[in-house]
Each structure stands twice: as C-alpha cells, then as structure tokens.
Amino acid sequence: QKEVEQDPGPLSVPEGAIVSLNCTYSNSAFQYFMWYRQYSRKGPELLMYTYSSGNKEDGRFTAQVDKSSKYISLFIRDSQPSDSATYLCAMSGNQFYFGTGTSLTVIP
Amino acid sequence: GAVVSQHPSRVICKSGTSVKIECRSLDFQATTMFWYRQFPKQSLMLMATSNEGSKATYEQGVEKDKFLINHASLTLSTLTVTSAHPEDSSFYICSAFTRTSGGTDTQYFGPGTRLTVL
Numbered sequence: 001q002k003e004v005e006q007d008p009g010p011l012s013v014p015e016g017a018i019v020s021l022n023c024t025y026s027n028s029a030f031q032y033f034m035w036y037r038q039y040s041r042k043g044p045e046l047l048m049y050t051y052s053s054g055n056k057e058d059g060r061f062t063a064q065v066d067k068s069s070k071y072i073s074l075f076i077r078d079s080q081p082s083d084s085a086t087y088l089c090a091m092s093g094n095q096f097y098f099g100t101g102t103s104l105t106v107i108p
Numbered sequence: 109g110a111v112v113s114q115h116p117s118r119v120i121c122k123s124g125t126s127v128k129i130e131c132r133s134l135d136f137q138a139t140t141m142f143w144y145r146q147f148p149k150q151s152l153m154l155m156a157t158s159n160e161g162s163k164a165t166y167e168q169g170v171e172k173d174k175f176l177i178n179h180a181s182l183t184l185s186t187l188t189v190t191s192a193h194p195e196d197s198s199f200y201i202c203s204a205f206t207r208t209s210g211g212t213d214t215q216y217f218g219p220g221t222r223l224t225v226l
Binding site: 036042044046096097098100101 | 117118150151153154201214217220
C-alpha cells in the first residue's frame with residue numbers, strides 16, 4: 001500500500017463550482033499535512049499547512065484533516081480559471097510523502 | 109506503484125564539505141527528474157531539471173557550479189552540494205517524471221533529504 005493515495009484526475013469543473021480534492025494515507029504517525037498547487041514548469045506552491053486534525057480556512061480555500069479516517073481534503077469555493085493547475089497533497093513526520101497530484105481545469 | 113527513493117534521508121556535515129544526494133526511481137524509468145529545495149513552511153523551490161544523458165537545466169538564481177546534477181541513467185539522478193555552508197541547510201526533494209500506460213504525465217516525489225551544515 002502506498003503511503004499516500006491521491007486520485008490523479010483529470011478533473012474539469014465550470015467556473016464558480018466548489019471543488020473537492022482528497023487524499024488518503026496509511027501512516028498514523030503523520031503530523032503535518034500540506035496542499036500544494038503546481039503550475040506547469042514551476043515548483044509546487046504551498047497553499048495550506050495544517051498540524052494534526054481539524055479545519056483551516058484561507059480565503060476560498062479550506063483544508064480538512066480527519067486523522068481518525070486518515071483522510072484529508074482541500075475545498076476550493078467559487079473556482080476560477082486561474083485555479084487550473086495540479087494540486088498535490090503531502091504529509092510528513094520525519095520525511096515527506098507526496099500524492100501524485102490531481103489535475104484540475106476550471107472552464108470559464 | 110511508482111516509488112522514488114532518496115539517499116541519504118538525513119545528513120549532517122561540516123561547512124566546506126561536499127554532500128551527494130541520490131534520487132532513484134525504483135520501478136519505472138524516468139527520463140526527467142526534478143530537484144527542489146524546501147525551507148520550513150515554504151513552497152518547494154524548483155532548482156533544476158535533470159534529463160538523462162544531458163546537462164541539467166538550472167532555474168534562475170541557482171548556482172550550477174555549487175549544485176552539481178548528474179543524471180547518469182534512467183533511474184538515477186544525483187545532486188552534489190559542493191562546499192556546503194550553513195545557509196545550504198534545507199530539505200532537498202527530488203521528483204521523477206513519467207508517462208503512465210494510460211498516457212497521463214505523472215510526477216512522483218521522493219521523501220526528501222534533510223541537510224544540516226554545521
């Protein structure tokens with residue numbers, strides 16, 4: 001079993017839709033949970049950084065961590081074409097474990 | 109599933125020494141590997157793109173003589189931090205790029221190497 005599982009998509013939504021991106025993991029020792037956004041030929045940009053369980057909101061983005069289910073989510077409200085990118089989840093204890101990324105396209 | 113490994117996972121060295129970090133794709137061939145650097149709670153910074161059998165392409169501001177990259181085979185890329193200094197202390201993460209059987213381009217990340225320069 002992989003440490004982190006993420007549906008690669010691709011995911012296409014109309015502008016204004018609510019987007020839900022998810023990852024599951026197997027290692028209960030993970031403490032830090034992150035979501036990155038990556039545009040083509042760029043390094044992944046850190047969007048959200050969460051320690052342990054709970055929700056965190058930043059503008060149109062909400063990150064949720066459910067450690068009991070080993071499940072994390074990123075919600076994007078009022079999605080915009082500029083949100084079109086690959087979204088990577090990552091988590092860490094002593095090392096980093098990344099999902100493979102979900103390709104998102106927001107259609108105007 | 110596709111796995112990328114890095115070795116070592118953690119290294120502590122004295123200032124002025126050189127450190128080599130290996131990135132291996134374990135069950136697939138990667139014509140392209142990327143090297144990133146990450147400071148705590150910050151985005152991954154792309155350092156260079158490594159293509160098998162050719163010279164690496166470095167991002168602006170990254171010193172190619174300090175961060176030597178060798179992509180000798182389709183499963184191995186190495187990053188050597190030469191004459192390391194304390195400001196080089198960071199997490200170094202590689203990723204390997206491949207095309208799946210379904211035709212999807214996918215990037216798999218290694219677990220990172222924590223470099224501490226004393």
